[in-house]
Amino acid sequence: MVRIKNFSITAHIDHGKSTLADRLIQHSHLVDERRFKNQMLDTMDIERERGITIKSQTVCLPYRSKAGEDFVLNLIDTPGHVDFSYEVSRALASCEGVLLLVDASQGVEAQTMANLYLALEHDLTIIPVINKIDLPSADIERAKEMIEVELGLDSDKTILCSAKTGQGVEDVLEAIVEQIPDPAGDPSAPLRALIFDAQYDAFRGAIISCRVVDGSVGPGDTIRLMSLGTTHKVEEVGVFKIDMEKRKRLSAGEVGYIIAGIKTVSDTRIGDTVVLDEDPMPPALAGFKEVKPVVFSSIYPIDSDDNAALADALEKYKLNDASLSYQRDSSAALGHGFRCGFLGMLHLEVFQERLDREFNQAIIMTAPSVEYKFILANGTEVEVDNPEYYPDPAMIVKALEPYIKATIMIPEKYMGAVMQLCLARRGVNSHFHYPTAGRIEVFFEMPLAEVIHDFYDKLKTITQGYGSFDYDLLDYRQDDLIKVDILVNSEKVDALSIIVHKERARTKAKLMCDRLREEIPRHMFKIAIQAAVGGKIIARSTISAMRKDVTAKCYGGDISRKRKLLEKQAKGKKRMKSVGRVMIPQDAFVAVLKTNED
Amino acid sequence: MKIDGSAGLYIHIPFCKTKCPYCDFYSITCHDSLTGYPDLLIGEMEMYRERFSSFDTIYLGGGTPSLIGGEVLTRILEKVRSSFHIPERTEITVEVNPDDVGPTLLDAWRRAGVNRISLGIQSFDDRHLEFLGRRHDGSSSVAAIGMVSDTGFENLGIDLIFGFHGQTMDDWRDALEKAAGLRPSHISCYQMTIEKGTPMGRMLKEGSITSPGEDIQHDMFVLASEFLISRGYLHYEVSNFALGEKNISRHNSRYWNHTPYLGLGPSAHSFDGRSRWWNHRDLDLYSSMILDGELPVEGREDLSEDQLRLERLYFGFRTLRGNDFGDIQSGKNGGELLEKLIAGALVTVENGRAIPTIRGMLFADRLPVMVVSGTLSLDQ
Structure with a gap:
């Protein structure tokens, strides 16, 4: 019987997670050298470019230990961003252990801590691994000390390796088989499998990634997805060896895939329990929740003739991204489009970029909003995620906005700056504690609207990358919320409206006007940008008219350079949307809320 | 050549x-x-x-x-x-x-x-x-x-x-x-x-x-x-x-008329009607290459028809020589473009050519981009 070990690798950014995964894959000879490429598990272009993982990937690695015993090592690669934290938690719930990677010259960093907590939460065996020991700047002793003191882990058990050179990779593999417990679970009990990911395949439909906890599943079985109550006939099961490899059955402890004629990934739920239809309903696996979008934005095709193509692209996109929600929407300024819901800002950005690249859809995206609730004079409650539908102010009895509990971990010295940032973003009820000397964990209750735009970026900047951030939705709280409209040459651009706290309205409005002045190129005429609440103007800025655009000198040595500039301008003409006579660049609609206020 | x-x-x-x-x-x-x-x-x-x-x-x-x-x-x-x-x-x-x-x-x-x-x-x-x-x-x-x-x-x-x-x-x-x-x-x-x-x-x-x-x-x-x-x-x-x-x-x-010229000396540019080449911008390097009997050329480019047209348009909007109708009208929205330029007082028509007005000259860097990309407004 081949023993199984299920594990994940977790690390602060740039500590070498993908490189170690690559090395483990190479060691198992799963792919021949010609097919191998770096960041093997990050299959999307955007993942490779940004060096991040967005989608979970699993790979099943055969390994014969030094003692001669055969193992199957299931590596579950997880995303590293707070937007996908639920997905990550389900992937970790499918593991028994985790490799906690620490850069030998950087030592323990913010994300290392956050990852440690996540692993402890799931009761995982933690194997500290010091990576990049080949670097001249490596300080192994210091890294060991940090692991001992800051993480509270036994540094004697730390493995040293260089994923780059391959040194110590065998030790890592040995530690996995020695230290990580075999999966528990009863193969003869009724089937229970945890769904931690799903991918869409044009021919096979949704391919479920799962961890079988109890029992077994194979072709011909009828499975039931517990939360949805739907049943499907299993066509195929197997494991991921970079390519899919068919198996007769998947049994307790194994990680693999199920194909069961499920049309799209939206017909599955991450965190759901898969059972057999014939079994009396066994208890569902813990931790399932319905993931709801928290950030909303409208999208419009740049060219309004492309509406049908955009609808088509969204439908296709949705096949592989169940967390995206959308419905038809329209704007007086921008025409017909769609209102979309996202898990967070990274999710939104990834969506926009993939829509452009993979589906060739150039879109205008409006300023992201959260979902507000309004209690009206007639007693009804309305939910509003689009400022366009802000109710008549005279009718509003009570306005409510979503609050989150923010958990921020930082080295002590950044405490002042972080407090300032959180207070500026209307944070309340803060408290903090010291998990270890020199480190602080800070908790704040904050309006979600204040963190969605650029809070994470700001935090990273003021803490020089050492701050980690996570949040949970708390509740809805009453606030004084008003709508600010933007007028460009007296014409209201509904897609630029925002809902904002009354006290912050003027500052925010001024910043938006100034930002638009930067974003909108000068025209042949003067452009007035105004912000208004109701009929009252609360801020304005002006873009002066373009008077001339001509180079003074053009002789022999200037011509080529100038022509190249013109070619670039002609080619890279910004994607613009016309509002009245004014051309507004595509980026302006989202950029307008990226401010430098803090 | x-x-x-x-x-x-x-x-x-x-x-x-x-x-x-x-x-x-x-x-x-x-x-x-x-x-x-x-x-x-x-x-x-x-x-x-x-x-x-x-x-x-x-x-x-x-x-x-x-x-x-x-x-x-x-x-x-x-x-x-x-x-x-x-x-x-x-x-x-x-x-x-x-x-x-x-x-x-x-x-x-x-x-x-x-x-x-x-x-x-x-x-x-x-x-x-x-x-x-x-x-x-x-x-x-x-x-x-x-x-x-x-x-x-x-x-x-x-x-x-x-x-x-x-x-x-x-x-x-x-x-x-x-x-x-x-x-x-x-x-x-x-x-x-x-x-x-x-x-x-x-x-x-x-x-x-x-x-x-x-x-x-x-x-x-x-x-x-x-x-x-x-x-x-x-x-x-x-x-x-x-x-x-x-x-x-x-x-x-x-x-400005796209006729051939030869430039001698460091950094000088030359043009033969189709290609342009330029010398190194360094006297020492220039000198050592000449002494080795080598042309001190740093780079050259062969201009495509589109590039030649773009340059002609650019010069045309900078000089009283103006532009040939064909150059303006040969691309996207060509016919409409010329009308727009005239209506916008950016060019006047003389002897079958579009001659820039002062206003046209003031936007000489924009007009060729507008023409080659076929956009009908200077604001785009």
Whole structure:
């Protein structure tokens, strides 16, 4: 019987997670050298470019230990961003252990801590691994000390390796088989499998990634997805060896895939329990929740003739991204489009970029909003995620906005700056504690609207990358919320409206006007940008008219350079949307809320 | 490619006594290599004897060509004459710094065949000249113009700069009045362009100087055009005015008309009608390559039809020569574009060509982009 070990690798950014995964894959000879490429598990272009993982990937690695015993090592690669934290938690719930990677010259960093907590939460065996020991700047002793003191882990058990050179990779593999417990679970009990990911395949439909906890599943079985109550006939099961490899059955402890004629990934739920239809309903696996979008934005095709193509692209996109929600929407300024819901800002950005690249859809995206609730004079409650539908102010009895509990971990010295940032973003009820000397964990209750735009970026900047951030939705709280409209040459651009706290309205409005002045190129005429609440103007800025655009000198040595500039301008003409006579660049609609206020 | 017929010859003299704080042309202030330089030019010239046969415009620019004495200039021009066919009415221009001008030098040049002088006056105001880092003052500006005319040069061009830190509208009007009053046959009015990497570029970045702003620069441009036209000058290129068509710079027009020219010296550019190539911007490298018998070419490009069209359009919107209808109408929205340009008072139609108005010239950097991308508004 081949023993199984299920594990994940977790690390602060740039500590070498993908490189170690690559090395483990190479060691198992799963792919021949010609097919191998770096960041093997990050299959999307955007993942490779940004060096991040967005989608979970699993790979099943055969390994014969030094003692001669055969193992199957299931590596579950997880995303590293707070937007996908639920997905990550389900992937970790499918593991028994985790490799906690620490850069030998950087030592323990913010994300290392956050990852440690996540692993402890799931009761995982933690194997500290010091990576990049080949670097001249490596300080192994210091890294060991940090692991001992800051993480509270036994540094004697730390493995040293260089994923780059391959040194110590065998030790890592040995530690996995020695230290990580075999999966528990009863193969003869009724089937229970945890769904931690799903991918869409044009021919096979949704391919479920799962961890079988109890029992077994194979072709011909009828499975039931517990939360949805739907049943499907299993066509195929197997494991991921970079390519899919068919198996007769998947049994307790194994990680693999199920194909069961499920049309799209939206017909599955991450965190759901898969059972057999014939079994009396066994208890569902813990931790399932319905993931709801928290950030909303409208999208419009740049060219309004492309509406049908955009609808088509969204439908296709949705096949592989169940967390995206959308419905038809329209704007007086921008025409017909769609209102979309996202898990967070990274999710939104990834969506926009993939829509452009993979589906060739150039879109205008409006300023992201959260979902507000309004209690009206007639007693009804309305939910509003689009400022366009802000109710008549005279009718509003009570306005409510979503609050989150923010958990921020930082080295002590950044405490002042972080407090300032959180207070500026209307944070309340803060408290903090010291998990270890020199480190602080800070908790704040904050309006979600204040963190969605650029809070994470700001935090990273003021803490020089050492701050980690996570949040949970708390509740809805009453606030004084008003709508600010933007007028460009007296014409209201509904897609630029925002809902904002009354006290912050003027500052925010001024910043938006100034930002638009930067974003909108000068025209042949003067452009007035105004912000208004109701009929009252609360801020304005002006873009002066373009008077001339001509180079003074053009002789022999200037011509080529100038022509190249013109070619670039002609080619890279910004994607613009016309509002009245004014051309507004595509980026302006989202950029307008990226401010430098803090 | 062998050039049939006459081309233009540009000779770069990369030496200056001092470097002006706004200039980004290639020149050095160390003159150790000045004496050996003419031989290098002659060496480079030799290498082009197969490809060029005749030049009917010759232009010595810089740098400061007036640092080269009469004898040396004579030698260079004699070599040109013995290597290529130089027709009788060839325009031969030398750029001159006002404080280098003297009767002896001018006379020597005239005898060498120079028939057009381009004087770097820049301003008549002592304060401005000091700010611009020039070696001369206001009175020597005037004196220099007189001296050039007295020596018998009928074709005299002067350069003026406008739109720099500290210059007012009134200052500019005075400069134009003074210039037009002296009746040079050619006036160039250059708007100050501050390039990154120059001393003024750094001053602008630090904030120790400012730009007067687009509105004033626009008004100054329009003033120059309207004023000089009222004094009988032809505004024939964005920055150039001539007292009648016969005084148009024939050499510079080669650049704008896409006709062939050969550039000698470091950083000089050449064009044969299809390709452009340029020399290394380093005197030492230039020199060692010539001595090795190699062309000192740093790079070249072969222009596609689209690129040629873009350049033609660009020049067309900068000069009174204007654009061929075909160039405007051959792309997307072609027919409509021409109508828009006319309706927007950006061009007028004369003899089947689209001639830029002043307003058109003011947007000469935008119009070609608009035409090749087929957009119908300057705002896009």
